[in-house]
Amino acid sequence: MDTINFIKHLARINHIPMALCNADGEVLHFYSDRDELPGILDMDSDFLANRMSRLNEINPVIEEVAENVFCALVMAEPTYICVIGPVSVRRCGRACADILKKQFHMPLDRGVYITEFVKEDFFRLTLMIYEFFTGKTKTAHELVVDNVNAALIDNETHKYFYKNIFERHENNWGHNSYSQERREQESIRNGDLEGLMRALEEPMGGQPGILAGDELRSNKNLCIVVIAISTRSALAGGLNAEQAYSLSDSYICQIEEETDRMKMLAITRNAEIDFAKRVRELKDKKRMHPLIDKCLNLIFQRLHSKITVAELAAELNVNPDYLSKLFHDKMGMTIVNYCKQEKVRLAQNQLVYSDYSLEEIAYYLGFASQSHFGKIFKEITGMTPGRYRETYAIARFIDDFNEKIKGNASGHKE
Numbered sequence: 512m513d514t515i516n517f518i519k520h521l522a523r524i525n526h527i528p529m530a531l532c533n534a535d536g537e538v539l540h541f542y543s544d545r546d547e548l549p550g551i552l553d554m555d556s557d558f559l560a561n562r563m564s565r566l567n568e569i570n571p572v573i574e575e576v577a578e579n580v581f582c583a584l585v586m587a588e589p590t591y592i593c594v595i596g597p598v599s600v601r602r603c604g605r606a607c608a609d610i611l612k613k614q615f616h617m618p619l620d621r622g623v624y625i626t627e628f629v630k631e632d633f634f635r636l637t638l639m640i641y642e643f644f645t646g647k648t649k650t651a652h653e654l655v656v657d658n659v660n661a662a663l664i665d666n667e668t669h670k671y672f673y674k675n676i677f678e679r680h681e682n683n684w685g686h687n688s689y690s691q692e693r694r695e696q697e698s699i700r701n702g703d704l705e706g707l708m709r710a711l712e713e714p715m716g717g718q719p720g721i722l723a724g725d726e727l728r729s730n731k732n733l734c735i736v737v738i739a740i741s742t743r744s745a746l747a748g749g750l751n752a753e754q755a756y757s758l759s760d761s762y763i764c765q766i767e768e769e770t771d772r773m774k775m776l777a778i779t780r781n782a783e784i785d786f787a788k789r790v791r792e793l794k795d796k797k798r799m800h801p802l803i804d805k806c807l808n809l810i811f812q813r814l815h816s817k818i819t820v821a822e823l824a825a826e827l828n829v830n831p832d833y834l835s836k837l838f839h840d841k842m843g844m845t846i847v848n849y850c851k852q853e854k855v856r857l858a859q860n861q862l863v864y865s866d867y868s869l870e871e872i873a874y875y876l877g878f879a880s881q882s883h884f885g886k887i888f889k890e891i892t893g894m895t896p897g898r899y900r901e902t903y904a905i906a907r908f909i910d911d912f913n914e915k916i917k918g919n920a921s922g923h924k925e
Contacts, residue, residue, distance in 0.1 A: 514531070514587070514590075514591060514643075514644075515531065515540055517643060518531055518540070518542060518593060518640070519540070519542050521636070521640070522542035522543065522544070523542065523544050525626070525628070525636065526544055526626045527595060527596060527598055527626050527628070527636075528541070528542065528543040528549060528550035528551075528553075528595075528596065528597075529541075529542050529543075529550070529593060529594065529595050530542070530550050530552055530593070530594040531591050531592070531593055531594075532552075532559060532591065532592045532593075532594060533590070533591070533592070534589055534590075534592065536559045536560050536563065536592070538552060539591075550594065550596070550597075551576065551582045551594060551596055551597050552594055554597075554611065554615035554617060555615050558582070558594070559584065559592065559594060562574070562584060566584050566586050566592065567586075569657050569658060570584075570585065570586045570641065570645070571583055571584060571585040571586075571637050571638070571640075571641045571649075571654065572584040572585075572658065573634070573637065573654060573655075573658045574658075576596075576597060576611075576614075577597075577610050577611055577614050578610065579599055579600050579601040580596075580597045580598070580599050580600075580610070580611060580625065581596055581597065581598055581600055581630070581633055582594070582595060582596035582597050582598075583595040583596060583633070583637040585637060585640045585641050585644055586644070587644030587645065588645075591644070593640055593644070595636070595637060595640070596633075597611065597625060598625065598626050598627070598628040598633055599625045599626065599627050599628070600627075600628060600629065600630035600633060601627075611625065631651060634651045634654055634655075635651065637654070638650075638651065638654060691710060691713045692740075694706070694709075694710040694713070695707060695710040695711065695741075695783065696740060696741065696744040697744075698710055698787060699741050699744040699745055699748065699783060699786050699787045699790060700744040700745070700747045700748040700790065701748065701790070701794075702748055702787055702788075702789075702790035702791030702792075702793065702794045702795075703787065703791070704784065704787045704788060704791060707783060707784065707787045708784075711780060711783070719733050720733065722736070727770065727772075730772050730775055731766050731767065731769075731775065734766045734775050734776070734778070734779040735763050735766055737779050737782075737783070738759055738762050738763055738766070738779060738782045738783075739759065739763075741759075741782060741783050741786050742755050742756065742758070742759040742786070744786065745786040745787075745789065745790050748790035748793070748794075749790065749793050749794070750786070750789055750790055750793060751804065751807045751808060751811060752808065753808050753811040753812060754789070754807070754811055755786070757811070758782070758785065758786070758789075759782075761860065761864075762778060762779070762781075762782040762785075765778050765864070766778055766779070800837065800841050802827060802829065802834070802837060803837065803838060803841045803842065805827055806823055806827060806834065806838060806846075809823055809826055809827070810823070810846075810849065810850060810853065811853070814850075814853055814854055814857055814876060814877070815875060815876060815877055816877040817877045818846075818850045818877075820834065820835055820846050820847070823846065834846070851887050851890075851891060852891060854876045854877070854878070854887070855887060855888050855891045855892060857876060858872055858876055858884070858888060858896065859892070859899065859903075861875070861876075862896055862899050862900040862903070863900070863903050869881055869884070869885070869896050869897065872884065872896070873885075884896065
């Protein structure tokens with residue numbers, strides 16, 4: 512396939528604007544499958560000219576032109592330069608387009624759409640074009656390293672390292688005990704809730720790390736690190752990957768929205784306890800049969816739609832009756848009841864942490880109607896969705912959790 516058709520098809524398949532330019536930066540061909548999908552050269556006519564010297568040194572060039580918005584340049588000496596993007600590597604919808612319009616002084620009333628793309632996939636697409644143009648290959652890691660100043664990063668790392676060492680020696684600060692952290696994470700991995708509570712009550716024996724110049728940002732980073740490590744411990748304990756990562760995302764988003772240090776700590780401890788409880792439930796039910804694990808993954812991925820045993824069995828390439836019996840043996844409940852339980856659990860979070868209406872939550876979770884959602888919810892929780900929302904507001908949730916921590920601590924001391 513010739514270069515022009517290759518780029519044209521890639522642009523249309525991936526819904527990413529692409530331009531082919533000559534060595535002088537003149538646009539020879541531009542491809543976009545809709546008028547609202549402008550290329551970076553349409554936003555900044557000097558974009559390529561300002562990066563030609565860099566492109567002569569680094570090929571391909573990847574650049575973050577706005578927050579979470581990337582473009583790429585790939586050179587095929589001496590004929591073409593391919594200009595790719597922009598693409599958004601984070602779901603930000605209209606806000607992303609507004610940022611670009613302001614940054615590149617575009618009319619605010621102009622209709623602009625930015626394609627959303629997984630960052631790693633955008634890198635792979637860029638590298639595929641690079642290989643087509645040059646016959647050479649690069650890894651995604653090499654692409655990233657080529658596009659950053661490694662020496663500068665290394666120098667900055669050493670600067671912060673020695674500054675940190677000096678300040679800690681000067682103030683007689685040591686980091687918190689690793690042995691205490693290990694006991695925490697081992698408890699999560701083993702589903703040992705009592706052991707986790709004991710580990711959380713231990714004196715830390717030092718000071719937490721400083722992970723940012725701003726104190727609030729540093730505290731948030733510390734909480735995020737604990738949640739991330741706890742997620743890995745829960746995974747090692749056998750927790751379903753989709754469930755573990757989604758829980759992690761949920762707790763980290765709560766941390767990001769919080770400004771009160773004590774509430775951030777409460778959310779982090781709640782995350783650790785939640786992970787430990789789920790691992791314990793997993794071990795109690797002994798549901799590590801590989802087919803059941805795959806089935807749980809599928810269910811978790813499809814909680815926002817109607818789930819049938821027949822569809823799950825077809826996806827897993829097994830007999831529906833066999834899957835139903837095995838699931839019941841390992842989980843102690845039917846697939847239908849498990850799906851109801853998980854949908855209701857997700858609905859509980861939506862009721863507490865979102866402003867979605869009951870109708871929107873019912874639709875979001877694939878219930879036939881709001882009344883059907885209400886019936887199932889009450890069947891499992893004993894209260895209506897509206898009553899649940901009134902009872903478990905976020906502030907009440909945090910207060911209840913703090914009381915629970917105090918109660919557990921006093922119980923262990925006795």
